[in-house]
Amino acid sequence: MITMKIEDVYIWDINARWLGVTPYQLMENAGASVARVIEEKFGKNLKIAVFCGTGNNGGDGFVAARHLSYENDVTVFLIGEEVKIRSEEAKLNWNILKNLDFVKIKVLKDSSQIRELDLSEFDIIVDALLGAGTRGKPREPIKSAIEKINEYSGKVKIVSIDLPSGYPSEIRVKADFAVTFQWDKEEFKDFKRIIAKIGYPKELKYLVGPAHVKFAYKRKGEHKGQNGKLLIIGGSENYYGAPVLAASAAKHLVDLVFLLLPQNAARRVNDPDLIVREVDGLNFTPEHIKSALELVEKVDAIVIGPGIGVREETKEFVKGIIERVEKPIVVDADGLKIIAEFKDILKGKEIVLTPHAGEFKLLFGEKVPEDLVEKGKVVMRRAKEIGATILLKGKYDVISDGKVWLYNKTGNRGMTTGGTGDVLAGTVGAFLALGNKALKAAAAGAFLVGFAGDLVMEEKGEAFTARDVAEKIPIALKKIIEF
Ligand SMILES: NC(=O)C1=CN([C@@H]2O[C@H](COP(=O)(O)OP(=O)(O)OC[C@H]3O[C@@H](n4cnc5c(N)ncnc54)[C@H](O)[C@@H]3O)[C@@H](O)[C@H]2O)[C@@H](O)CC1
Numbered sequence: 226m227i228t229m230k231i232e233d234v235y236i237w238d239i240n241a242r243w244l245g246v247t248p249y250q251l252m253e254n255a256g257a258s259v260a261r262v263i264e265e266k267f268g269k270n271l272k273i274a275v276f277c278g279t280g281n282n283g284g285d286g287f288v289a290a291r292h293l294s295y296e297n298d299v300t301v302f303l304i305g306e307e308v309k310i311r312s313e314e315a316k317l318n319w320n321i322l323k324n325l326d327f328v329k330i331k332v333l334k335d336s337s338q339i340r341e342l343d344l345s346e347f348d349i350i351v352d353a354l355l356g357a358g359t360r361g362k363p364r365e366p367i368k369s370a371i372e373k374i375n376e377y378s379g380k381v382k383i384v385s386i387d388l389p390s391g392y393p394s395e396i397r398v399k400a401d402f403a404v405t406f407q408w409d410k411e412e413f414k415d416f417k418r419i420i421a422k423i424g425y426p427k428e429l430k431y432l433v434g435p436a437h438v439k440f441a442y443k444r445k446g447e448h449k450g451q452n453g454k455l456l457i458i459g460g461s462e463n464y465y466g467a468p469v470l471a472a473s474a475a476k477h478l479v480d481l482v483f484l485l486l487p488q489n490a491a492r493r494v495n496d497p498d499l500i501v502r503e504v505d506g507l508n509f510t511p512e513h514i515k516s517a518l519e520l521v522e523k524v525d526a527i528v529i530g531p532g533i534g535v536r537e538e539t540k541e542f543v544k545g546i547i548e549r550v551e552k553p554i555v556v557d558a559d560g561l562k563i564i565a566e567f568k569d570i571l572k573g574k575e576i577v578l579t580p581h582a583g584e585f586k587l588l589f590g591e592k593v594p595e596d597l598v599e600k601g602k603v604v605m606r607r608a609k610e611i612g613a614t615i616l617l618k619g620k621y622d623v624i625s626d627g628k629v630w631l632y633n634k635t636g637n638r639g640m641t642t643g644g645t646g647d648v649l650a651g652t653v654g655a656f657l658a659l660g661n662k663a664l665k666a667a668a669a670g671a672f673l674v675g676f677a678g679d680l681v682m683e684e685k686g687e688a689f690t691a692r693d694v695a696e697k698i699p700i701a702l703k704k705i706i707e708f
């Protein structure tokens with residue numbers, strides 16, 4: 226059983242929808258599982274009261290009531306107004322109940338009506354008043370319903386759906402147990418739970434989906450610079466395009482992108498969206514460490530490596546930077562070849578390495594297995610060993626921080642085109658600059674870039690460029706946020 230935070234539950238919810246699992250299916254399974262647990266524990270031919278709120282916890286109650294009504298005598302108490310039933314799936318299940326003659330329905334809006342209730346005829350009370358959407362202490366009329374149910378504690382069996390309504394407030398239903406769904410939630414510590422599966426596929430433990438991007442794209446402020454500042458260090462006598470591509474992706478996601486390049490490379494950049502800084506000479510050398518660190522002071526995260534070359538003096542430079550920088554870092558391309566020799570300097574830093582299979586082999590002397598699960602395990606073992614997050618690029622990207630592993634399957638064959646790796650490095654860097662932990666930044670970056678690539682392919686077929694992918698990032702992001 227895995228233990229999750231409620232935020233993770235919402236991630237599952239959105240990613241399940243991405244896989245085509247509808248909220249209707251989940252609600253049906255949730256309500257049905259509650260009915261099944263009740264019948265297994267207490268038998269049939271019982272008088273059952275189901276107390277429902279107007280949120281989706283109440284929706285689960287409507288479904289449970291229908292399932293239970295086949296063999297039991299069921300009364301549904303809706304606490305609140307019918308018009309306040311919020312979601313489409315809860316409305317649908319409420320409307321079904323209204324068609325039924327064998328389920329009794331009572332709508333109670335006023336606390337006084339609730340206080341007058343006599344529930345002594347019932348064998349079981351099902352509590353579906355409030356669930357994971359609870360904010361603050363229970364308010365009327367829910368509060369009176371909780372108090373009414375608690376009058377029967379010890380006399381009537383009380384089963385809560387998902388959690389005892391009111392929780393975590395002290396004003397909560399005194400349930401015999403709760404039927405909680407699929408994941409055991411970290412926040413739920415002090416009540417008895419039975420965990421029921423509701424049809425979330427196993428993929429959700431591992432698969433990166435749009436929710437990872439939604440939650441990682443956190444914009445904090447209205448002022449320039451509050452929404453991330455990224456520095457990209459790269460380029461050499463031979464290359465200037467790679468760091469520029471990384472920047473051209475990142476600039477859509479953060480407020481400011483600084484580019485630090487050797488002189489000749491810097492003078493070829495012509496993009497007014499970027500803040501270009503240069504160091505003397507054709508390549509980075511240890512003499513440039515000081516001026517690079519001054520720039521690091523101004524930003525939230527850095528990307529190092531694209532097009533930087535592997536000359537001896539450049540290796541010294543890259544090592545010197547990684548050793549000294551305490552901010553989150555993405556190491557890509559030539560940077561990976563360089564740190565293959567100094568992997569021990571990564572420990573304890575918020576750092577993402579973005580190798581493809583060849584670079585992975587170079588880094589760890591190990592071939593990447595074909596099988597996804599095996600691959601996940603290998604990447605996780607290596608991430609743990611070096612104390613950094615690894616994003617292994619491939620048909621399916623595999624990501625691990627050494628504690629868990631994830632995979633991403635957006636992207637397509639067209640993305641073998643040169644430069645998409647730079648776009649990815651810049652995008653992951655941007656998510657780090659927005660304040661995400663390495664694993665979350667890597668996951669969000671992999672999904673977003675692959676999805677942008679998929680949108681480009683729909684438009685142009687497979688013959689596209691990395692720049693096309695970088696330019697598609699805003700549209701890809703918009704579609705994900707609206708999903
Ligand atoms: N993937 C999912 O998210 C699934 C959720 N399901 C159910 O949906 C529940 C969450 O549903 P919702 O997000 O609609 O939230 P809830 O049903 O927990 O409650 C939201 C409703 O209660 C009201 N409310 C919130 N705090 C209150 C307070 N302190 N006093 C009085 N009223 C208050 C809100 O105005 C809202 O109408 C879960 O607990 C679970 O039972 C299941 O259907 C299965 C799938």
Ligand SMILES: [K+]
Binds near residue numbers: 387
């Ligand atoms: K509940």
